[in-house]
Each structure stands twice: as structure tokens, then as C-alpha cells.
Amino acid sequence: MFARTSIRSFSTTVPKAVKVTTVEAPGSGVSSLKVIVKNAGSKASAPGLAHLLASSSFLNTEARSGLRLKRESELLGGEYKATVTRDSLVLEAKFLKEALPYYVNAIGDVLTGTLFRPHELTEIALPYSKTEAAVANSSPDFKALEALHAITFRTGLGKPLFYDGSKSYTSEDIAQYAKSVFLDGNVEVVGSNVVEADLKKFISESPLSKLPAGETSPAPQKSVAGQDARIRQAGPTAAVIGVAASDVATYSLLAAYAKSSLPASSSAAVDAKVVPYDGAALFYISITSPSGAETGALVSQAAKLLKEAKGLSKYKALATYNQAAQGSSVDISAAKDSVSVPKFNLAVVGDVDAVPYADEL
Incomplete structure (x- = not known):
């Protein structure tokens, strides 16, 4: 006998707090999806924690393994990535237009069901973050601009963009930070070369419709000069x-x-x-x-x-x-x-x- 399959149910409308916009891409046969989690960047987290969260994205979730996501994405001819900015965490995918529902669902899984397992932090997220930081800091231009942020704003925008190894975090620390920022009011979905009505429909049928209600506000940024x-x-x-x-x-x-x-x-x-x-x-x-x-x-x-x-x-x-x-x-x-x-x-x-x-x- 087959085991009974559990069915996940979702709402039929896009959460009001989630902002959805679409832009045209004339002449392009490729579509893209960008999910911006506002107030989830380096200025809002403990130093380096937002970068580790970005590096922990698209790994194992409750719905699919990281390997399955990678293999399915390859078969669909698509690609995905997660990046951190000073303001936001950005999850982005590029794909053929017909694969839109898959990537809406996959990114929804990342925001609502990532498992944040300790071995993934040790074996994947942490080494990747350190390498990305080392590559960036090999450029004197990047290094100088980081220093300018630090002396201009000190805290907030003055925090390092990438993880610098000065503090240690556990997978639970990353999970707690994700929980505090993955809120419907923080999320903006931008689709390129997609039909807006279709995008909203797929969002309403995806885990994105189950994001907890709430929104975080940016802290005031104090600045100094003459440093x-x-x-x-x-x-x-x-x-x-x-x-x-x-x-x-x-x-x-x-x-x-x-x-x-x-x-x-x-x-x-x-x-x-x-x-x-x-x-x-x-x-x-x-x-x-x-x-x-x-x-x-x-x-x-x-x-x-x-x-x-x-x-x-x-x-x-x-x-x-x-x-x-x-x-x-x-x-x-x-x-x-x-x-x-x-x-x-x-x-x-x-x-x-x-x-x-x-x-x-």
C-alpha cells in the first residue's frame, strides 16, 4: 500500500502586504524572478549574519533537497542565486517563461521551509561566505569603499557587507534571523517578462502565501564626516x-x-x-x-x-x-x-x- 500523501494548502489570493510588480523585457526569451526581502541586509543583522543567510539559501528545505532543486533547475534550463546588499536579501532566478510556477514555488520554499541544518553551515554556507568575502576584499577598490562605509555610518550601513569571520554563529542564529525578517510586509516580488496576472496566481498558490504577517522598519542611519x-x-x-x-x-x-x-x-x-x-x-x-x-x-x-x-x-x-x-x-x-x-x-x-x-x- 502507498503511504498517504500530505497535501499542503495555500490561500487563493496574494497576501496584501506582498508587493508584486512586473517589468517588460522586449526581445528576450528569458524570464526572471526577483524576490527582495527588505530590511534583511547587512545593516540590519549582526555583522556577517545576513551574508550567511544568503549563503544558506537554496539548500535543503522541507519540500525538497538542495540537490533536487539543483537538478530540477538544470533540467528546466534555469539558474538561481542569492545575494546580500546593505538593505536587502535578494533571491533571484532566470528561466524560460513556462517555468515561472516552479520558481515561484521554489523561492517560496526557501523563505518558508529552509531547514538550516548545522552540517550545511559548516560544509557549505560558511566556506562559501568566506570565499566570497576573500574574493571581494582582494580588490583594493572594494576594500576602500567598505572602509568608507564604516567611518561614515559606523553602525548600520557601516557594518561589513560580507562575513569577515570576526564573530561565530550557529545554524540556529541564522534560522532565528531568517524568522525575524521573512515577513510578508518585507517581501517584494519583481517579475521580468512574465504575465502579472499569472505571477499573482502562482504566488497565491505557493508557500509565499503562507509568510507570517509583519514588517520590520529600517533604523535611522547616523553619519559623521572628517574621518x-x-x-x-x-x-x-x-x-x-x-x-x-x-x-x-x-x-x-x-x-x-x-x-x-x-x-x-x-x-x-x-x-x-x-x-x-x-x-x-x-x-x-x-x-x-x-x-x-x-x-x-x-x-x-x-x-x-x-x-x-x-x-x-x-x-x-x-x-x-x-x-x-x-x-x-x-x-x-x-x-x-x-x-x-x-x-x-x-x-x-x-x-x-x-x-x-x-x-x-
Whole structure:
């Protein structure tokens, strides 16, 4: 005799708190699904815990094993991944359009039924997190930007994006953190090249309809200026000069102005951005060169630009393009034509002796 199969029942409507949106992808035969768990990123967790949660995703759940998920996904011609940002945990899948119900259900299982077994943390999630962190930190640019976050915000957004090994966590710690953030009010589902009515129907029939009710709010992000971080090491010298951006529109113009005004160099890489976060934003200019002296000279020029920037309005088109390229939209219609940033933070990785301190600029 066959054992009686248990049947999981789900509601027939999408939970009101779950936000569902769709975007078009003209000319693409591939669909994608992105489930964003807000307030579940590195700024909200104990240092490194959100990264371990991301690395623990798509492993064994109550409904299917991690191996089964991988094999089924391969047969469907799809792929999936989990990433952590400072604001959110993002679960993403790409697949052929007809596989939409499978991936809606699979990601729902991740959010509601991951088992968080101790051996998976030891054998899979922890080694993967350490490797990902090591690869990222091999870049002086990334390392300098991390340091800039740390001295600008200190806590919250100042926490490391990836697990750095400074604290130890158990699988139960990860499970408890997941339980605290996997709430319907935190979840946003974005489908690309899918029919919105179908997406909502499949969500209502998936484990996503069983998410606990609730929502977490982002903590206020306090910032400071006039700080230095200097990490001496061999190799190229990266410097990031920046400050918390209180006026994202105006600082978007400033980023376009700085990127256009700093002299071109065959050896140095220069970039300027405003990164909007939930509740705060960071403006920065990054400079990397094999020569510490060149990095130092460009940092001095960047500081001069920041102290008295005028005529920003003519950079509106470039600023709009830059924001779109970053995947963000900022209304710059009310941006100011000039701005002064007399006090800023500076993070340097490499030949720190060749780069002035922030209070010397």
C-alpha cells in the first residue's frame, strides 16, 4: 500500500502586504524572478549574519533537497542565486517563461521551509561566505569603499557587507534571523517578462502565501564626516573620498560633475556615484592607480572640486543617465546648481604615505 500523501494548502489570493510588480523585457526569451526581502541586509543583522543567510539559501528545505532543486533547475534550463546588499536579501532566478510556477514555488520554499541544518553551515554556507568575502576584499577598490562605509555610518550601513569571520554563529542564529525578517510586509516580488496576472496566481498558490504577517522598519542611519581610514598594503593604491548625501538629487549632479571634471589618465581609474539606501545615501569619488603619488594628486583635486562646485545644472542629463545605469531613478528637477562639501571622509588602501589625510585636503 502507498503511504498517504500530505497535501499542503495555500490561500487563493496574494497576501496584501506582498508587493508584486512586473517589468517588460522586449526581445528576450528569458524570464526572471526577483524576490527582495527588505530590511534583511547587512545593516540590519549582526555583522556577517545576513551574508550567511544568503549563503544558506537554496539548500535543503522541507519540500525538497538542495540537490533536487539543483537538478530540477538544470533540467528546466534555469539558474538561481542569492545575494546580500546593505538593505536587502535578494533571491533571484532566470528561466524560460513556462517555468515561472516552479520558481515561484521554489523561492517560496526557501523563505518558508529552509531547514538550516548545522552540517550545511559548516560544509557549505560558511566556506562559501568566506570565499566570497576573500574574493571581494582582494580588490583594493572594494576594500576602500567598505572602509568608507564604516567611518561614515559606523553602525548600520557601516557594518561589513560580507562575513569577515570576526564573530561565530550557529545554524540556529541564522534560522532565528531568517524568522525575524521573512515577513510578508518585507517581501517584494519583481517579475521580468512574465504575465502579472499569472505571477499573482502562482504566488497565491505557493508557500509565499503562507509568510507570517509583519514588517520590520529600517533604523535611522547616523553619519559623521572628517574621518580617515588607512589600510597599508602592497599593490595599487585605492582612495575613496565621500560623505553621506542628504540631498540625493544635488549630489547626483555633483557625481556627474566630478566624474567629468577630474583629468583623464591612462593609468588611473576614476568614478563618482551616489548610492541610495533605505533611509540614507552615500556620495563618493573613487580613485585607483598603480602609483600612490597619482592617487594622492587626484584625491587633492577631487577635494578642491567638492569644496566649491558650481554650474551643476548642465550635468542633469548625464546625472539622469548615470542613475539609470545604476538601476535607480532620482528626480533631479529640484537639484541645486551649486554645493559645497567642506568636510568629508577619506579611505585609502595601498600606499597610504602618498595620500594626504582628510584634514590636510
